[in-house]
Amino acid sequence: MPENETAPEGVRLQKVLANAGVASRRVSENLIADGRVRVNGTTVTELGTRIDPETDLVDVDGQAVQLDTTKRYVMLNKPTGVVSSMRDDQGRRDLREFASDWDERIYNVGRLDADTSGLLVLTNDGELANVLAHPRYGVTKVYIAKVKGSVNPATIARLTRGVELEDGPIRADKARLLDASRGSSLVELTLHSGRNRIVRRMMAEVGHPVTELVRRQFGPLHLGTLPIGRARELDKVERGALLTLARQATQDPSETGAPPAGEKEGS
Numbered sequence: 001m002p003e004n005e006t007a008p009e010g011v012r013l014q015k016v017l018a019n020a021g022v023a024s025r026r027v028s029e030n031l032i033a034d035g036r037v038r039v040n041g042t043t044v045t046e047l048g049t050r051i052d053p054e055t056d057l058v059d060v061d062g063q064a065v066q067l068d069t070t071k072r073y074v075m076l077n078k079p080t081g082v083v084s085s086m087r088d089d090q091g092r093r094d095l096r097e098f099a100s101d102w103d104e105r106i107y108n109v110g111r112l113d114a115d116t117s118g119l120l121v122l123t124n125d126g127e128l129a130n131v132l133a134h135p136r137y138g139v140t141k142v143y144i145a146k147v148k149g150s151v152n153p154a155t156i157a158r159l160t161r162g163v164e165l166e167d168g169p170i171r172a173d174k175a176r177l178l179d180a181s182r183g184s185s186l187v188e189l190t191l192h193s194g195r196n197r198i199v200r201r202m203m204a205e206v207g208h209p210v211t212e213l214v215r216r217q218f219g220p221l222h223l224g225t226l227p228i229g230r231a232r233e234l235d236k237v238e239r240g241a242l243l244t245l246a247r248q249a250t251q252d253p254s255e256t257g258a259p260p261a262g263e264k265e266g267s
Contacts, residue, residue: 010050013037016058020065021236036061057247064243066236072104073239074122076231077223084111084120095122098231109133113197118143118215119223121242122231128246132219137249138192140173142217143199147208151177151185155206159189163205167195170202184211219245 017028017037028037035043038059039051051058053067076098078084086107088094092114099106099122109121110133123129132139162171174190185208189199200210216223220241226232234242 010052012047013039013044013049013051013058014047016051016053016067017060017065019053020058020067020069022060022065031060059244059247062244063237063240064247066239066243068125070104071125071128072102072106072123073125073128073234073242074099074102074106074231075221075223075226075234075238076108076120076122077226077228078112078117078120079229080115080117083114084108095120098122098229101231110194112215116213116215117228118213119218119221120215121218121221128243131246131249132242133194135194138194139219139245139249140190140192140217141215141219143189143191144178144214144216145187145189145199145203145210146212147185147187147203147210149183149185149208150180151187151208153177155208156187158206159187159202163202165201165205170195170198172202188216 013032014025014028017023017031018025022028023031029047031037032047032049033045035045037044039049040057056067058065058067076095078095078098082093082095085094086096086099095108104124106122106124107129109123109129112118112120121129121132131137156175156177159172159175162169170193172189172191174188176188178186178188180186187203187208189202191198195201199213203210214223221234221238
């Protein structure tokens with residue numbers, strides 16, 4: 001190379017995609033040529049394109065690609081009796097035991113009350129955590145609540161129509177009765193609110209106090225068959241869905257149906 005010429009900056013896009021585990025370099029070239037890859041929101045079809053993996057955002061078929069391999073994204077099925085903290089001042093059981101399998105220091109995104117079990121995300125990606133936990137972005141959560149009494153269709157309709165609580169009105173995005181027998185009922189609630197203990201307060205307001213509560217879904221993530229008390233890293237598809245949600249929320253939060261700022265996440 002002549003002395004007055006400098007090496008091109010950045011890394012070839014197809015190499016970045018291959019390193020990220022999207023596909024082989026040859027298949028990645030085909031994805032680029034077919035117009036299925038975007039860099040910072042712009043479709044790229046030139047195979048010689050170079051990017052900066054540390055600053056540029058890449059997606060394939062509309063799904064975000066994780067380029068920073070130092071980031072960890074973990075799903076935990078939190079048991080009851082565990083507080084959503086990495087260190088509890090009162091000596092209660094906390095999240096450290098579930099994070100110890102990872103060398104990186106990972107933290108919980110939002111929280112679940114000690115008496116609520118289910119899906120909790122742990123990560124060392126501070127930017128993503130801020131988006132997922134901030135009430136402004138209204139990330140959807142799905143809960144299964146076991147409640148006292150036999151819930152009827154009128155009560156389900158009331159939950160979606162809205163109830164008045166001491167800190168203002170609230171309604172479920174969706175509600176459905178899963179089962180009712182032997183003096184108790186199972187109700188599925190979909191909410192984007194992050195108000196403290198919101199599911200318990202809503203069900204108490206309609207006359208059916210919660211006896212057990214589990215969060216089954218957080219944004220695009222589903223608890224699936226993950227056993228209670230177990231944690232695992234998200235797979236490539238789950239990571240892509242989570243990163244895509246975070247990017248879309250920050251690009252256009254007006255489309256998320258977000259509630260007013262200032263709510264505290266919890267259930």
